[in-house]
Amino acid sequence: MNDTTPLSPAADDRRTIRNRTFDEIAFGDEAGLERTLTAADIQLFAALSGDLNPQHLDPAFAASTRFHGVIAHGMWGAALISAVLGTQLPGPGTIYLGQTLEFLAPVHVGDTLEVRVKVTARDAAKKRLTLACTCVNQDGKTVIAGEAQVSAPTARIERPRATLPEVRLIDAAGKTLLDAVRPLGAIRVAVVHPCDEASLGAALDAARAGLIEPLIVAPRAKIDAIAQKAELDLAGIAIEDVPHSHAAAARAVELAGDGRVEVLMKGGLHTDEIMSAVVAHDSPLRTARRVSHCYLMHTPAYPRPFIITDAAINIAPTLDEKADIVRNAIDLAQTIGVAVPRIAILAAVETVNPRMPATLDAAALCKMADRGQIAGATLDGPLAFDNAISAAAARIKGIQSPVAGRADVLVVPDLESGNMLAKQLEYLGGASSAGIVMGARVPVILTSRADSRETRIASCAIAALVAHRRRIGKT
Known part of the structure; x- marks a missing residue:
């Protein structure tokens, strides 16, 4: 509530x-x-x-x-x-x-x-x-x-103000996620310029939940003022004092490159500002792979959590960029326990149409998977949204596919369609969600100022899973 x-x-x-x-x-x-x-x-x-x-x-x-x-x-x-x-x-x-x-x-x-x-x-x-x-x-x-x-x-009454718990009708997926992550221990996170109550409070909430050890990278005076006004307790929280948001993004990238933090968490600065520092030519976090955003979502109308990508970073991705978007989604799906994820490449129709570029890209991505250029998943496309998530819709249209009706990942044609799909599911479909950027040397927690506490905590939990998996890969 x-x-x-x-x-x-x-x-x-x-x-x-x-x-x-x-x-x-x-x-x-x-x-x-x-x-x-x-x-x-x-x-x-x-x-x-x-x-x-x-x-x-x-x-x-x-x-x-x-x-x-x-x-x-x-x-x-x-x-x-x-x-x-x-x-x-x-x-x-x-x-x-x-x-x-x-x-x-x-x-x-x-x-x-x-x-x-x-x-x-x-x-x-x-x-x-x-x-x-x-x-x-x-x-x-x-x-x-x-x-x-x-x-x-007729008599004066004064008592401590209670804080109401957040209540959801369906929260089993979120509870399962937190239960899986907490035993792994907290991860070191650079919280970049959380100079508003929502983002600073979210970082402290995640710390209290045992998910992260936050290092706040921001102007100390601003953080102290926000904490005092919002009555947030900063006891025991490390703060790296920097003059402004641009410096905060640059310093956080340095900290991650030096191995002092394992995850970056966006605060109150704009997405472009933090991501520009992550992918800069001299950034220690760059890899050969294109970075992309993944929404992990769970809605009462679908039997399992699923990923929507990319709805926040790549505006109009090329075929090569879509291939990396798929690879990043496969990595995340495997991190959350889906050994061989089913990837639906979405378009407006389920047939290849030369006048609809999204259908051509979908067909090419599937052929790349057939040839081993994209590994670790089962791809199919083009698939319309209904065919990807509804087995009944797929049967009606005569589609025989190991992915149709059972997709674990929905790859959208462009950012606009993906963002609208994710927000529609969240606001009209009652979906819970978490957001994370993949493809860099460390995961980036990318949340919106409008996101709920539940979404912010879930995003930290997903980042923790990714960070722990990468720890294992280094040993």
Whole structure:
């Protein structure tokens, strides 16, 4: 579940939660928060309510206005109003007496609501309050409006603020991954310019999970300021002080080249900045192979984890570059335990068409595999996406293939198609994911500022597996 952002300055203390007694509350006082509805919220509602009807968890059905009218309006919106009342105004000790709400417009996945409550009446004899309640979306449209009646606390309550765990309906793959990696021990990771709360917090989370030993490469003053503001504990964390992000990328590459770290982890700098340092002509991390990005994904609709490549580095790869993209994916697949991965070379159709270059590349890659130029995997293509992941679709089209319907790796024609496919699976298909760059002398953890804590931790776990496998290869 994503975090709520308090709008009331009085509630912006991250360490404690305090109430306001009836006598401290005046007519017109107000408080609020912001929250964005995610697909995970819908899954969590299903788990909490016991409504595990597969139709309700299907992304296409979940996108319908009718479904959101039931879930987002009735449960999610009301719950947000209750959260403001129970944590901010009046806060702990509040007794909810009743509410009347009107649901004026639908709420969809991705919508951000500003939820506000405002005191409109006080009953001093009974210590009761009436509060106007509104939920306004990112377009300024009121989607929920109404009133709540509460009994306000008369005594001051202050307690440590709890941190809610992240909850997913399906998390077996992620748990299995962490269980496999933790016994191997932490790896040394250069965290490059994590000068924002999300990336710095992710590195510290991975350290607490026993996956990495972070060496932060960034301006020390910025890191200290971020840690202080976000209340992040830097005790025991090594920091390599550099003046700016460009210097951080260059220094991290030097550290990896000297063997002081085994993995690089992108912080708050742009992808181009860190990757330019990794593949520079004088970089000690360059190899003869093209670097490429791999998304390891797991979705409830597919029986096993799979890799999508390349969706982040190579914009319009040539045939030679696609061959390296495939080789890098094979290395990663074997690292996670797939001895002979099944590689689907994707195109819009499953037949070779001279007017569609992606189909020609797919056919050439398969012939290269036949001749031993690409080893360690079974390739087939061109395959349309449905044929690659659905055995039924392949049978209907008469496709007989050891890969169709059982692909472990999906090789996309270009970055645009791959990026859209990965994001669609994540945001509409409920997929969990991890991202890593292969092809350099050390793996590079490449995450986005929008990625969840779960994705960042999983990416560190994948990098740890790759690093440990390379340790074994050197012995």
